[in-house]
Amino acid sequence: MWLNQLWFVLYVVIIGGYVILDGFDLGVGMLSPFLARSDHDKRVLLNSIGPVWDGNEVWLVLGGGALFAAFPFVYASLFSGFYLALMAVLLVLIMRAVAIEFRSKRESARWRTTWDWFFTISSTGIAFLLGVALGNVLRGVPIDDQGNLTVDFVGLLHPYALLLGVAGVLMLALHGGIYLTMKLSDELLERVERLVPRLVVAFFVVMTVVIVWTLFLPEDFAQNFRDRPWTAIFPAAAFVAVVVAWRSIRARAHGRAFVASATMIALLMASVAAALYPVMLPASNDPANSLTIYNAASTQETLTVMLVVAVLGMPFVLLYTAGVYYFFRGRVQLDEDSY
Amino acid sequence: MRDVLLDRIQFGLTASFHFIFPPLSLGVGLMLMVFGIQSVRTKDPKWRQLSLFWVRIYGLIFAMGVATGIVMEFEFGTNWSVYSRYVGNVFGSLLAAEGIFAFMLEGGFLGLMLFGGTRLGNRMWLFATSMVVIGAHFSATWIIMANSWMQTPQGFEIAQGPNGPMAVMTNFWEVVFTPSFIPRLLHVIVASWMLGAAMVASVSAWYLLKQRHVDVAKTMLRVALPVFCVLSVLQAGVFGAQQATVVAEQQPVKLASMEGLWETRDCAPLYLFGWVDTNSETTSGVSIPCMLSLLVGFSPDTQVEGLDEFPVDDRPNVNLVFQVYHAMIDLGMLFVGVSALVAFVAWRRRLYTSRFVLRLLVVNVVLVLAAIMAGWWTAEFGRQPWIVWEQLRTVDAASPNLSTTTVAISLIGFVLVYAVLLVVFLWLLNQKIQAGPPDPPEATEIESLPDSFGEIFARRPRASSRVG
Numbered sequence: 047m048w049l050n051q052l053w054f055v056l057y058v059v060i061i062g063g064y065v066i067l068d069g070f071d072l073g074v075g076m077l078s079p080f081l082a083r084s085d086h087d088k089r090v091l092l093n094s095i096g097p098v099w100d101g102n103e104v105w106l107v108l109g110g111g112a113l114f115a116a117f118p119f120v121y122a123s124l125f126s127g128f129y130l131a132l133m134a135v136l137l138v139l140i141m142r143a144v145a146i147e148f149r150s151k152r153e154s155a156r157w158r159t160t161w162d163w164f165f166t167i168s169s170t171g172i173a174f175l176l177g178v179a180l181g182n183v184l185r186g187v188p189i190d191d192q193g194n195l196t197v198d199f200v201g202l203l204h205p206y207a208l209l210l211g212v213a214g215v216l217m218l219a220l221h222g223g224i225y226l227t228m229k230l231s232d233e234l235l236e237r238v239e240r241l242v243p244r245l246v247v248a249f250f251v252v253m254t255v256v257i258v259w260t261l262f263l264p265e266d267f268a269q270n271f272r273d274r275p276w277t278a279i280f281p282a283a284a285f286v287a288v289v290v291a292w293r294s295i296r297a298r299a300h301g302r303a304f305v306a307s308a309t310m311i312a313l314l315m316a317s318v319a320a321a322l323y324p325v326m327l328p329a330s331n332d333p334a335n336s337l338t339i340y341n342a343a344s345t346q347e348t349l350t351v352m353l354v355v356a357v358l359g360m361p362f363v364l365l366y367t368a369g370v371y372y373f374f375r376g377r378v379q380l381d382e383d384s385y
Numbered sequence: 386m387r388d389v390l391l392d393r394i395q396f397g398l399t400a401s402f403h404f405i406f407p408p409l410s411l412g413v414g415l416m417l418m419v420f421g422i423q424s425v426r427t428k429d430p431k432w433r434q435l436s437l438f439w440v441r442i443y444g445l446i447f448a449m450g451v452a453t454g455i456v457m458e459f460e461f462g463t464n465w466s467v468y469s470r471y472v473g474n475v476f477g478s479l480l481a482a483e484g485i486f487a488f489m490l491e492g493g494f495l496g497l498m499l500f501g502g503t504r505l506g507n508r509m510w511l512f513a514t515s516m517v518v519i520g521a522h523f524s525a526t527w528i529i530m531a532n533s534w535m536q537t538p539q540g541f542e543i544a545q546g547p548n549g550p551m552a553v554m555t556n557f558w559e560v561v562f563t564p565s566f567i568p569r570l571l572h573v574i575v576a577s578w579m580l581g582a583a584m585v586a587s588v589s590a591w592y593l594l595k596q597r598h599v600d601v602a603k604t605m606l607r608v609a610l611p612v613f614c615v616l617s618v619l620q621a622g623v624f625g626a627q628q629a630t631v632v633a634e635q636q637p638v639k640l641a642s643m644e645g646l647w648e649t650r651d652c653a654p655l656y657l658f659g660w661v662d663t664n665s666e667t668t669s670g671v672s673i674p675c676m677l678s679l680l681v682g683f684s685p686d687t688q689v690e691g692l693d694e695f696p697v698d699d700r701p702n703v704n705l706v707f708q709v710y711h712a713m714i715d716l717g718m719l720f721v722g723v724s725a726l727v728a729f730v731a732w733r734r735r736l737y738t739s740r741f742v743l744r745l746l747v748v749n750v751v752l753v754l755a756a757i758m759a760g761w762w763t764a765e766f767g768r769q770p771w772i773v774w775e776q777l778r779t780v781d782a783a784s785p786n787l788s789t790t791t792v793a794i795s796l797i798g799f800v801l802v803y804a805v806l807l808v809v810f811l812w813l814l815n816q817k818i819q820a821g822p823p824d825p826p827e828a829t830e831i832e833s834l835p836d837s838f839g840e841i842f843a844r845r846p847r848a849s850s851r852v853g
Contacts, residue, residue, distance in 0.1 A: 096496075096500070097496030097497075097499065097500050098496055100447070100448060100451055100492060100495055100496070101492035101493055101495060101496060102492075103451060103455065103492075104451070104484075104488050104489055104491075104492035104493075106455060106458075107451075107454065107455055107458045107484050107488055108481070108484040108485065108488065108489065110455075110458035110459050110462075110480075110484075111458055111477070111480040111481035111482075111483065111484035111485075112481045112484065112485075114458075114461065114462065114469065114473055114476075114477035114480055114481060115473065115477035115478040115480065115481035115482075116477075116481070117473075118469055118470055118472075118473020118474065118477050119470055119473070119546075119547065119548075121461075121462045121469055121473065121477070122462050122466035122467075122469035122470045122473070122784075123466065124462070125459055125462030125463045125466070126462060126463055126464070126466035126784035126786060126787065127786065129463050129784070129787055129791055129795070130791060130794065130795065132459060132463055133463065133794075133795040133798060136455060136456050136459060137798050137799070137802050139452065139455060140452045140453070140455075140456075140802055140806060141802065141805075143448055143451070143452040144452070144805065144806060144809050147445070147448055147809070147813065148809060148813070151813065151816065192548045192785070193470070193547065193548045194466070194784075194785060194786040195786060196786065341547055344473055344474045344477070344478070345474055345544075345553050345554065347474075347553070347554050347555070347557075348474045348475070348477075348478055348553075348554050351478055351554070351557050352478050352481060352482075355478070355481065355482045355485055355486070356485060358486075359482075359485035359486050359489070360485065362489075362490070363485065363489040363493065366489075366490070366493035366494060366516075367489075367493055369493075370493055370494070370496050370497060373496075373497060373504075373841065374496060374500070
């Protein structure tokens with residue numbers, strides 16, 4: 047049974063990896079209209095994520111595959127249950143990729159502006175939808191005794207989930223802004239340095255509301271926080287990380303600010319995981335129907351095989367992810383290969 | 386049980402559209418590795434010039450593959466939740482292994498490959514390219530492995546899960562090495578290499594017809610055409626032909642459908658083209674007598690099982706399978722003819738001037754892609770009515786909680802977005818081809834780039850040292 051627990055942790059790591067990595071390039075997309083004043087600015091912003099955004103999205107693929115392998119019942123129930131929302135995310139992801147590839151291919155100003163709006167709206171939309179999805183997972187969804195969700199698209203859009211959508215947008219905008227402080231120079235850098243503290247305040251206010259609302263929700267996971275008070279260490283440490291990020295930006299220690307921001311996201315993911323554990327998808331109608339790390343998992347044999355795969359593969363994944371970021375470190379300059 | 390037609394159309398559409406790009410990235414990747422190796426060996430800047438040109442096209446293909454591939458990773462869960470629960474233990478782990486071993490390798494090194502042309506020396510750029518291309522081949526390996534398990538499942542037992550029966554892995558290596566896996570993998574990889582070579586040949590031939598970049602085009606043809614000619618012969622004679630034996634042994638009803646063979650018999654014919662009438666249970670067309678028996682058992686006396694051995698409910702749509710299969714093999718034979726023609730005109734030293742052959746080479750790539758698609762459809766239509774061969778039927782595998790309207794909405798979404806995507810792809814591809822190869826860099830310029838791990842990681846940030 048320790049395998050189930052370990053796979054739960056690994057799964058949270060993969061999702062955390064996705065949110066931290068693709069998170070900043072989504073954030074760059076959201077902030078683009080607030081920062082760029084010229085076409086050159088826009089291209090600099092786009093090229094700050096140029097060599098890495100494709101690789102970052104691969105973490106989402108990994109998240110899908112790992113969920114299928116380790117917790118197939120969650121994979122089947124969650125994705126068929128959130129059908130239209132997930133389809134919207136997938137189609138928006140595609141349009142975002144198209145916008146990135148397409149915008150600089152013609153000189154026309156109207157052409158570029160159109161694709162820039164696609165880029166911004168799709169980046170924001172993905173962050174929002176993922177937040178809404180998380181809100182629904184936290185709050186619980188109706189699940190029948192066959193494991194099928196009995197909720198339609200509109201049923202997913204209740205106020206708590208929408209609030210998490212907004213929190214998701216602000217969190218990734220902040221994360222993207224902090225990433226940009228490492229990548230920009232001159233006037234663009236000054237602009238993003240002025241913007242980040244405002245984003246910190248906005249995110250902080252929204253997160254406070256989220257946490258308070260969460261604690262007063264009747265569902266099991268709020269009870270989990272009350273039953274296991276030590277898990278409060280995760281949100282508390284996340285709070286410290288936000289403060290560190292904010293102070294680092296003021297001190298112009300951009301690298302440290304990014305580490306703090308990434309740590310904050312990791313800690314918030316850990317908070318969610320600790321609150322849910324051992325449930326992965328709570329049933330709001332009948333707790334007996336909840337999908338847990340035990341009843342929704344693959345067999346011990348499969349989890350063992352998958353563990354071997356992960357132990358063999360993940361070190362390389364982390365190694366070359368780190369290598370690529372190291373290689374493309376430094377502030378953006380445009381050249382002939384640029385978008 | 387609900388009507389699964391729309392789910393099938395959506396899955397077929399998204400999988401087929403996705404399947405344009407992975408074979409292209411395998412094949413063009415192989416060509417890029419050849420250019421990279423030549424660049425290291427000869428230090429001639431023209432090879433780097435070719436790499437710089439094709440890596441841009443590769444980037445476009447790869448981006449399309451990722452964008453459409455993400456959809457595939459989730460679509461089993463969205464539309465086929467019963468299937469996902471049934472196979473998660475077995476199939477899911479192969480997909481996840483693909484993600485960890487292969488896709489991350491590609492994604493990780495892609496940035497280095499795409500942006501390495503002006504930043505890396507010959508050896509390091511070849512290294513980055515090789516990592517991406519090997520990653521792409523790993524990726525294909527895991528996916529064909531997973532699909533082969535659906536075709537010829539083994540290494541599992543059926544256990545009672547929380548929501549009905551499910552397949553439980555009993556032996557990982559039996560799951561990996563199902564009887565159809567290796568032959569199908571070789572067949573697909575050789576086809577993908579043919580596609581890459583045909584793609585490079587097509588662009589080169591077009592340049593020669595237009596008298597643009599003539600020297601570069603000749604160099605590309607000299608690399609691509611020998612690869613295409615050898616592989617097309619091997620594909621027809623060995624890797625493709627081998628499929629008949631495997632399918633006859635493992636999925637006889639599929640083979641019978643491919644050839645429209647209604648009665649078990651020896652000296653079974655191989656059709657060149659024809660039409661299957663399912664009502665009268667007859668097949669008409671032009672055929673080579675005994676050829677199917679020869680292919681399957683290397684002797685005209687070989688008994689080949691016909692459709693009469695199988696209940697109607699266990700047969701696929703026979704005419705559909707027959708037609709797509711024959712589209713593939715007819716095109717395969719055409720490629721052998723094209724190769725012979727190319728070899729002949731090259732021998733007569735008229736390759737670069739024969740407008741007919743050059744025109745043929747320009748369109749050839751589309752035919753290769755069509756053959757690949759037809760082959761994939763043969764495998765997948767031929768698997769019906771099963772989603773997992775003789776274990777789970779497609780009609781029983783769909784998500785029960787989706788309405789027809791819901792699936793229709795997403796299907797319309799996919800049709801619209803993929804139409805845009807296709808236009809974008811063709812437009813950008815054309816633009817890159819029209820732009821042509823960049824000017825070759827100076828040899829001294831290449832020499833000055835870092836060409837070992839030590840040099841790369843000892844440097845100050847290169848991104849800031851460059852002025853655009």
